[in-house]
Amino acid sequence: MISLCLPATLDSLDELGKYIMAATTEAGLDTKPAYGLRLAVDEIATNIITHGYEEAERAGDIAVSSELTDSSLTIVLEDTGIPFDPLSRTLPGEEELNMPLEERDIGGLGIFLVLKGVDNFSYEFSEGKNRNIFVMNRSGRG
């Protein structure tokens, strides 16, 4: 599949979602894992746009690419916003998840959903670029 370069604005999330859905269809993923991947990519892209670019008063792009093999579908988001490792974020624990909404902290849910939605997630920073890498296995998921 061809890669795509989108402006780092929230308006690009829709186009990004369409790209991911096309990739999951091509990979033959079932509805649930396909949705999990779309959600994970949407969450990370939102973080990149809001924290990596807008809050840092930077303008730029997000590049998305995909690689399909017999065993997996890999999606890579690449950006030049401020370096941020999503895995450094503290995730909500069981106690937090069970708390009444009126007492809950609003942070950390996005990364939690990323890790729940994909088979493997990794982050690297090299040559001035953030790379967020999402991997879905093509079999063995329901």
Next chain:
Amino acid sequence: MAFDAQLAMTNSVAKITLIGSLDASSAPRFKEVIEEAAVQSPTKLVLIMNNLDFLASAGLRVLIFAKQKMGAAVDIYVVGSQGPVLGTLEMSGFHHSVYIQETYVDA
């Protein structure tokens, strides 16, 4: 799919019908409708989600905002949510704080 949120107030019940994709790009619109509902001091918030096909954490945060804005005494009902959207609500523990129903009959 484009997002839409429509508010209807009936007998102090705020019913909001959500359609399409609710993520960071559309959450501000949802938040506006929640604020519009909150000023009318509803006793109950009903969210019709049959046609909501995508829900990201930005949308979940608006639900937390709704509960905090309207107060703990205002119960939230999520109606018609299914598939992965319902899965996200449950995975995030929201089913402990909202009433999840398949259908809703106007009072």
